[in-house]
Amino acid sequence: MEQVARRIEDCCLSGTPLRLFAMTLLAELPKYDWCGVYRLEGEVLVLDEFVGDPTEHRMISVGHGVCGTAVAENRNLIVADVHAVQNYLCCSIDTKSEIVVLIRSGELVLGQIDVDSHTRDAFGTSDEALLERIAAVLAQKWV
DSSP states (O other): OHHHHHHHHHOOOOHHHHHHHHHHHHTTSTTOOEEEEEEEETTEEEEEEEESSOOSOSEEETTSHHHHHHHHTTSOEEESOGGGOTTOOOSOTTOOEEEEEEEEETTEEEEEEEEEESSTTOOOHHHHHHHHHHHHHHHHTOO
């Protein structure tokens, strides 16, 4: 995990290419089966760069699903079992758990990193810390 964070921190890319690079590296980690960035545009999350199976959820309204709830509640979310969440938006029948970490510039939410796993209870505080570190880099080089 440390190597992934350092490679992203040391990368000279910015904007969309950096987001794709970051998601590509994250997707190589065990249990990180779908990795993507959603940009916040008004009250809608718009799918940006991702690595994994295509999803029909290219736009998510704030307050809907795990991703929209994270923005509405202004906090990161770790969901051990997505099937226990009433407003969960199913991207893949294989997804069992999810983590969403907000990308911020000060208090402004720019977007989020969304990671899905085919393993139940795949994410913990070390994953959140890693994704927060990467989110900080993405925010600095958002463009």
